[in-house]
Amino acid sequence: MPAAVKQILERPWIWVYIAAIAVWGATMVFTQGQGGGDLLTAALAFATFSVIVALGQMMVITLGPGNVDLSIPATMTLAGTVATKVMDTQDSMILVGFLLALAVGLGVGLFNYGLIRLLQIPPIIATLSSSFLFQSAAIWYNRGLRIKPPPQLADIATRDVLGLPLLAAAVILLAVIVHVVLHRTTYGRAVTAVGQNTRAAALAGINVDRVRFQTYVFCAVLAAVNGFFFSAFSGGAALNMGQAYLLNSIAVVVIGGTSVAGGFANVPGLWAAAMFLFLVEAMLNTFGLGAGIRLVLTGLIIVGVIIAAGGQKTER
Amino acid sequence: MKWINVTLAAALLAVAGGGVAVADTSDKRIALSNNYAGNSWRQAMLRSWESVTGQAVTDGVVAAADAFTTAENQVTEQAAQIQNLILEGYDAIVLNAASPEGLNGAVKEACDAGITVVSFDGVVTEPCAWRIAVDFKQMGKDEVLYLAEKLPDGGNLLEIRGLAGVFVDDEISAGIHEGVAENPQFNIVGSVHGDWAQDVAQKAVAGILPSLPDIVGVVTQGGDGYGAAQAIKAAGRDMPVIIMGNRHDELTWWKEQKDANGYETMSVSIAPGVSTLAFWVAQMILSGQDVPKDLTVPFLRIDQDNLEENLANTEAGGVANTLYSAEDAASVVAEAKAM
Secondary structure, three states: OOHHHHHHHHOOOHHHHHHHHHHHHHHHHHHOOOOHHHHHHHHHHHHHHHHHHHHHHHHHHHOOOOOOOOOHHHHHHHHHHHHHHHHOOOHHHHHHHHHHHHHHHHHHHHHHHHHHHOOOOOHHHHHHHHHHHHHHHHHHHHOOOOOOOOHHHHHHHHOEEOOEEHHHHHHHHHHHHHHHHHHHOHHHHHHHHHHHOHHHHHHOOOOHHHHHHHHHHHHHHHHHHHHHHHHHHOOOOOOOOOOOHHHHHHHHHHHOOOOOOOOOOOOHHHHHHHHHHHHHHHHHHHHOOOHHHHHHHHHHHHHHHHHHHHHHHHHO | OHHHHHHHHHHHHHHHHOOOOOOOOOOOEEEEEEOOOOOHHHHHHHHHHHHHHHHHHHOOOOOEEEEEEOOOOOHHHHHHHHHHHHHOOOOEEEEEOOOOOOOHHHHHHHHHOOOEEEEEOOOOOOOOOEEEEOOHHHHHHHHHHHHHHHOOOOEEEEEEEOOOOOHHHHHHHHHHHHHHHHOOOEEEEEEEEOOOOHHHHHHHHHHHHHHOOOOOEEEOOOOOHHHHHHHHHHOOOOOOEEOEOOEHHHHHHHHHHHHHHOOOOOEEEOOOOHHHHHHHHHHHHHOOOOOOOEEEOOOEEEOHHHHHHHHHHOOOOOEOOOOOOHHHHHHHHHHHHHO
């Protein structure tokens, strides 16, 4: 086997890409090629939202054991609710709404890390309890009312050019930037170092507190941005809009080849994993299988992909 | 002549008395035992109860109609609550139960203490209690019957189901499939689970849509219609007839389409005000009228011509509602007797 091919096959994320393509292919065989392009467009459109939050979750998980952000759904809901209500369907308010969403993310990140650092609460509990506060704030602020996004924003969020959704293109770019930050900047290397061995990282002169603080804020801001665009994409913010993104964000990170134990992050795998999860559901729905069988098969397929990817890693 | 007058007066009295208390219930006390209040439907249910029973108490129809909700949606908690209501000496308990079987012990105790128990929405199986149940199967079937009338040529349908493994989901779906079996011009070409949630439905529909042929209708379970519309619009397809489920966002979207291009569909679900129907049934039983043990809740159906009226009465983010009167309860009872 040529060295280049071998090198590619050793990447933990390549298997997820192979799996995603295989799932898409199986769907196309079933439909005899009908709607292949449309299916990819839909997968890209929905994977975009999974990837935005997964980028943040990946950085948090990479910080090491016990680090996970459970407040992502509530942050999405709060940011989406506040932004749509303030924009009040006015195109002229889009920028204000976006800045407000960013501010909500910033506030959530500060609050979360405040609980973790100042009150010494484990991240899992801190973000879980803060998520109740954010969710309640969203309910209190808007009482579950669905306000439509400004028309221009809705247009941007749902538009695609030659089958590539605009948002997906932007988030592919974002993923490339995060990849570079992770591997080529002091901050990125510090996140990995803290995740591999916090004590060693501290002794090496890394300001562990600052790295963790930046990462939790980064994750919260991405969740807020996701809430902003998702409410534009789906016709308004709803109180339960973030619900699907809690387990999804963790699953995408793990299936994408990032180590659950921390210290090893993987950006290219995120897109593959997000597309893969969407395509699996679409495939099983297209086959017309019953709900029970669908869930069982989804579980088996995910386990299969993780084993295939993990098996490659241990050979090294 | 005199005789005729007397008969006429008696007949008039009988008409006036129809549906209103036979025996006086002004000293009777009715309690609502409710297991959950954490969503907009239940909130509307409790508010409906308050407004209708509050008026009934003011009018002196009954002495009291208090609402009690358990905090944790637990069977044990609600059983304890019912035991408290027995001790407090209520004459009737109107019950939305946390479990169909779990509360039977407590319900039996109440019956043995001479208390009338009327369960609705979440009904109980204990034979001594009355049940006001929802015919979800018929609701699913009605959707197909509407489509059969509107689209005589038939065509392909997409089915959006609810939460997998839940009784309601199975029942509505069974009704839809029964309707399709009787109307073979229709063909269900795809089925996804939307979990009664807008965003889940949008994602599931977007995933299956590319593989589907043209569809003329979407049969739903409520809460999912707006999401389906979003996904179909994003895919650039012609908008099929999407059955709605009385949610505010669904009705708003329908109204916009109706104004823009004359879009036609219908919407069906259960009104949260069913709690007030249960109240009047309990009042009828207390007044000594003969009421069959099993009653069926009428659906709240919205059509093209009464859309605006219903939308105006639906609070933002909520579900279309209707409050029932003593006459409504009497007609539901009469219907059950006729069966």
